[in-house]
Amino acid sequence: MTVVSVSMPEELLERIDEFSEEHGYTGRSEVIREAGRNLLGEFEDRRLEDRELMGVVTVVFDYETTTVEEKMMRLRHDHEGTVVSNFHSHVGGHHCMELFVLEGDLEEISTFVGKVRATRDTLTVDYSVLPVDDFGPLDDL
Structure with a gap:
């Protein structure tokens, strides 16, 4: 080795x-x-290629010392075809959490996650991605 x-x-x-x-x-x-x-x-999983995907991205940042919130808003608007929902919450004394729900293909979701990760001053970025068609018909639930 x-x-x-x-x-x-x-x-x-x-x-x-x-x-x-x-x-x-x-x-x-x-x-x-x-x-x-x-x-x-992370994004090399062949199961995810050529499928409709759902992604959830969570971002935590300190709102008192950064412009991350403004950057997240800009990303949401730049990717409005992929971002289907967005939730903002205050956590702790001076932190904010942004939660994004995404729908799209692997390239669209990985591009969005990459831009979020590249945003300076984020404290944490966490996400999950799964194929939407894995859920199957509602009758099977």
Whole structure:
């Protein structure tokens, strides 16, 4: 196996080491390998290609020190064909949460998620994607 040198803040390395120990990994290399596989595989899932998809994206940010809320509003308008719903809520003392519900194909949803992730000053970005046709007819529920 090839050995790779990676630079990262000490705090992140400490968190990786703690995570490794708490979750039974053999070491930080195993954690980094799994994280890399997950990141690369996010939108490479062949099951998602050529299908109508639903996505949910959650963004948390500090509203007192950033312009993230304005940027989220601009993204919503720029992608109004994909964003079918948007919910804004205040959480904690000075944080906001934006929740987006998306419908579209893999390229449309991955483009939106990529732009959200690239938005400076977001604290967390979380999302899930699944094929809409996996639900089947309502009679089967």
